[in-house]
Amino acid sequence: MLSNGSLHAARAPEGPSDASLQPFAGDSAMGHASRGPQAFGTVFGEYVPGTPVARLDARVKIVLLLLATAGVFSAGVPAMLVVWLLILCGCLASSRMRLGRVLRGIRPVAVILAFTLVANLVSCDGRGTVELVGAIGLSPAGGLRGLMAITRILLLVGFSLVVASSTTATQLSDACVRLLSPLARFGVSVGPLGTVLAVALRFIPLVSEELNRIRLAQRARGAQFDAGPLFSRIGVWASVFTPLMIGLFRRADRLAEAMSARCYDSVAAGKLPAPRRLAPYDRLVLALGAALVLVLTILGLCW
Template structure:
């Protein structure tokens, strides 16, 4: 799927009007909640919250599901690895030492759902925020670290470039893959060793093209005196009343989720 799949309706969505610093802080706070070993009821409530955030970001559920396809195989493998036991200790025997452990499977399912939630909330933030806004937000949040020698402007510049290159890499990858398919290369046929060799015909020119883009970008930045980061300063800006309300409500919700997990029966 192209990089422009999430751009439609982003500028005028409710989540796009929230300051990027608020979205980054709330994403970090919710990530901490997910690592707090939440109760299943909290996970279920989080999916309802994710649906609201997807709607607020102006995204389509089908586009979100299509984005999660690349990690679906990994998530399925994680679930199966927790569900199936091969050491003979599983309560339910299937064949010899191979069996099914439902308790471990339930823990694996919870881990998979937490990963899906983290991917979903990260997607809503990235889809409702431009790379420039994300880079400026990180610089503003890290500005106190500049007093102890941390090169905050340079970090923000690198982050903005990296975010800008993500759709560029995706488009370049699809272009090379389509060119190889037009030459008769079939990536889904033949044994695994042969298919890996065919993918090398895509990855090799992709890496070469990215090195060329990096060289041109470096020359352009040097010509504009960006090498020392002096041109990467981000002006200070305070949060508006609406952003403060959203931040307070989000932090309060994260605390409520932790308390629900802590005292759930």
């Protein structure tokens, strides 16, 4: 799907000299994407090539991420979550991720984490162990339950950042198509699905950069996003999202023209990538990782 070179305009380029972005050369935000395969990683975590995790096949990382998700949710005691935290620290070290990047990745869910902890810690039905005012009290058991829920969310975000920081958009979409390719025998449109995934991953960093550029431009014109009443703030943000949507439609038209110029049609979209075997290093990591996750999942369920 992506290896046949028919969707160069919608994929992350393999190098800064890739000429496939020439149809978009007039677009400043699209021009930023020619920096290389780091475009996807800069959104979810800085892409760091050459690390042990980056050398892994993307299929192995996706499978291990799914297995780790099941293992994290099967951990029913704090001790098992501590073990998963140690594993996450090892993965972060292997991918050479900086702590600042991890904290910035967790920042969008900080409000949800705080609300989860407070909702489980504070009891309003009079069943709280520590009474505060009237029926309002604190429940240490609920607080521990909320803390474990927060830890699970942090673990999932951390493992996802490890995958994002060591995998380009092209590798990720190609791996998803390869993993889903057996479903094509049952009539599932895996090829077009991979095309949609490739386009979506390709445009995530572009939309983010465009949003920041328009917001900075509006701020330079005197727009205040964090001051004034609620309706005033909505109006200010409307001045950002309106040109953003117009720009997205413009990019969609250019992408359609580029794909049409490359004779990209439904037949090309339905093509699947050629089969590719895993390297011995990938097989070893997959076997060891799956065995470790299986052991931890069984211990989490039986503890």
